[in-house]
Amino acid sequence: MTVIHLHKSQPQEAAVVNLPGSKSESNRALLINALCPQPGTIANLSPARDTAIMQKLLAQKESDYNARDAGTVMRFMTAWLAIKGRPATITGSPRMLERPIAPLVEALQQLGANITYLGRKGFPPLQFNGFERQLTGHLHIDSSLSSQYISALLMIAPLLPEGLTLHLTGTPVSMPYIDMTISLMQHFGVTVQHHHMTFTVPPQAYRYRPFTVEADWSAASYWYALFALSDKQQMVLRGLKESSRQGDRVVAQMMQDFGVTSTWQGDDLILGKKPAVLPHTQDFINCPDLAQTFAVLCAAWQQPCTFRGLQTLKIKETDRVAALHTELQKLGGSLEEKQDHWLLQPFKNGWQSIPTPTIATYHDHRMAMAFAPLVSQRDITIAEPDVVAKSYPGFWQDLRNCGIEIEQL
Numbered sequence: 300m301t302v303i304h305l306h307k308s309q310p311q312e313a314a315v316v317n318l319p320g321s322k323s324e325s326n327r328a329l330l331i332n333a334l335c336p337q338p339g340t341i342a343n344l345s346p347a348r349d350t351a352i353m354q355k356l357l358a359q360k361e362s363d364y365n366a367r368d369a370g371t372v373m374r375f376m377t378a379w380l381a382i383k384g385r386p387a388t389i390t391g392s393p394r395m396l397e398r399p400i401a402p403l404v405e406a407l408q409q410l411g412a413n414i415t416y417l418g419r420k421g422f423p424p425l426q427f428n429g430f431e432r433q434l435t436g437h438l439h440i441d442s443s444l445s446s447q448y449i450s451a452l453l454m455i456a457p458l459l460p461e462g463l464t465l466h467l468t469g470t471p472v473s474m475p476y477i478d479m480t481i482s483l484m485q486h487f488g489v490t491v492q493h494h495h496m497t498f499t500v501p502p503q504a505y506r507y508r509p510f511t512v513e514a515d516w517s518a519a520s521y522w523y524a525l526f527a528l529s530d531k532q533q534m535v536l537r538g539l540k541e542s543s544r545q546g547d548r549v550v551a552q553m554m555q556d557f558g559v560t561s562t563w564q565g566d567d568l569i570l571g572k573k574p575a576v577l578p579h580t581q582d583f584i585n586c587p588d589l590a591q592t593f594a595v596l597c598a599a600w601q602q603p604c605t606f607r608g609l610q611t612l613k614i615k616e617t618d619r620v621a622a623l624h625t626e627l628q629k630l631g632g633s634l635e636e637k638q639d640h641w642l643l644q645p646f647k648n649g650w651q652s653i654p655t656p657t658i659a660t661y662h663d664h665r666m667a668m669a670f671a672p673l674v675s676q677r678d679i680t681i682a683e684p685d686v687v688a689k690s691y692p693g694f695w696q697d698l699r700n701c702g703i704e705i706e707q708l
Contacts, residue, residue: 302657303684303695305674306704309529314701316522318514318538320345321545322690323476325512326353326371327483330379330454333357335487335507342511343538347690364389366423368616368662368689370398371447373423377403378451380427381412382458388417390424394662397422398614403448406438410459436461442496443469445611450480456500457489467496472611475546475585482544486510514538516547518691519568520592521668523550525698526570527557528599528675534570541568546586553581553589557596577602584608587615591669594623594643598632599673601645606634609641616689617661626670629656651677658682664689674703 325345330353332338344350349369356364356376364380366373366389373391377400380387390396401421404414413428436459442449449467456463471477481491481498488506492499519536526534539548541563551561551568558575561568577600583590590609597604612619620641624634631647647653657680660666664686671694673679687694699705 301683301685302708303681304655304706304708305671305679305681305698306706307674307676307678308702308704309675310525310531310534311702312531313533313535314531315535315537316697316701318518318522318536319347319691319693320350320512320538321515321517322347322349323371323479323515323517323545324483325350326375327450327454327480328510328512329353329357330375331483331487331505332507332510333379334454334458335505337507339507339509342509343514344512345515345690346692348688348692349690362387366391366395368392368395370395370615373398373400374403374445374447374451375454377414377425378407378455381407381410381414382430382455383427384430385427386429387427388424389427390417394616395423399444400425402441402444403451406440406448406452409435409438410463411435433460437464437466439466439468441469442467442471443610444472445614446471446473446476449477453477453480453491453498453500454484457484457503457505460502462502463498463500465498465500467498470584471496472584472608473546473587475544479544479546483510513540513543513545515691516543516545516550517588518668518694520547520550520589521672521694523554523559523570524592524596524669524672525675527554527559527596528672532572536568536570537566539568547589549586550589550592553578553593557600575600578604580605580607582607587611588665591619591623591665592672594627594634595669595673597643598627598630598645599650599676601648601650603645604643606641606643607639616663617666619663619665622659622661622663622666626656626658626666629653629658655680660684660686662686664691668694671698674698680708 320343322345411434417424556578560571633644
């Protein structure tokens with residue numbers, strides 16, 4: 300087992316962080332670009348392993364595809380392979396084979412795709428056996444499970460002979476990611492009509508236009524947390540956009556409760572300090588990837604908090620709710636599921652002096668990065684730190700560059 304030890308240390312005053320490109324935006328842009336009759340170049344692609352997998356699979360000539368542990372890649376490639384109309388298979392890591400894909404497969408089957416399960420029904424791996432003709436131009440899909448199913452269907456919709464009208468049922472989760480998908484589709488020249496819970500995409504062709512990926516607001520959240528737990532007065536984050544399409548841009552607003560201000564100076568986002576007014580409740584229905592960051596931050600501030608909107612965390616890289624509960628307990632905290640919410644109990648008094656725990660990461664990049672900011676107040680040990688390669692390969696080096704002491708054990 301690989302382990303790193305983060306020695307109690309704080310970022311340098313006015314430390315500057317150059318954030319990586321957004322994985323979510325990169326993977327959508329890559330798929331849409333591949334659907335263009337004349338593809339072009341996408342600038343500032345994320346260095347994430349997931350994005351490298353996406354690039355590799357879109358360029359692959361062989362018929363056997365492996366999305367490994369990349370959930371977005373699995374969902375987007377499933378839609379892409381379905382409309383390609385040629386025989387193929389797609390599989391993934393052992394955890395990926397436990398993550399449901401039935402809603403997307405059933406929708407594609409209704410459209411006319413010939414897809415069969417090679418293992419357990421409702422889960423990868425999948426066999427694609429062609430797409431003879433479109434059977435319907437209207438679909439209903441449950442939007443309470445995953446926005447990625449909806450994004451996948453929307454992105455292939457312009458290539459369908461009849462286009463697609465997609466009706467969402469249930470309470471949507473991660474709606475900003477659907478908005479991001481639509482914005483990218485429009486950038487590449489297609490029309491999407493949106494009325495309440497219905498999206499209509501006429502048959503049409505994508506047209507390549509130069510595109511530069513924004514920096515990643517999800518990655519920014521870990522720096523916000525590190526800064527919030529430090530006694531520093533300024534930090535500079537570079538590469539973000541104020542008018543961003545990313546749902547996790549709400550981190551700037553949410554961090555105000557923890558005493559962090561966000562001020563734009565040209566292309567730089569300047570973090571500053573003000574008195575904190577800690578929250579008693581937080582809703583992550585539109586930004587589930589921020590939940591781990593705020594769970595650890597609330598626990599460290601010793602602030603009990605009611606969390607809502609965590610239902611999709613159970614089908615991520617790991618069961619993130621269970622993983623958080625287990626690791627928070629190592630410093631006296633917990634995350635307990637109630638009937639319609641989750642109760643975050645903070646670390647116990649004197650948590651900074653408890654013998655250094657080793658935080659397990661459960662093959663989950665966000666577990667590693669969410670607990671790392673505790674280094675501002677105490678030593679912390681992280682197991683399997685290389686999991687960050689999934690979204691932010693340079694995270695540990697960026698911490699070192701800002702003055703954090705990290706030792707390989």
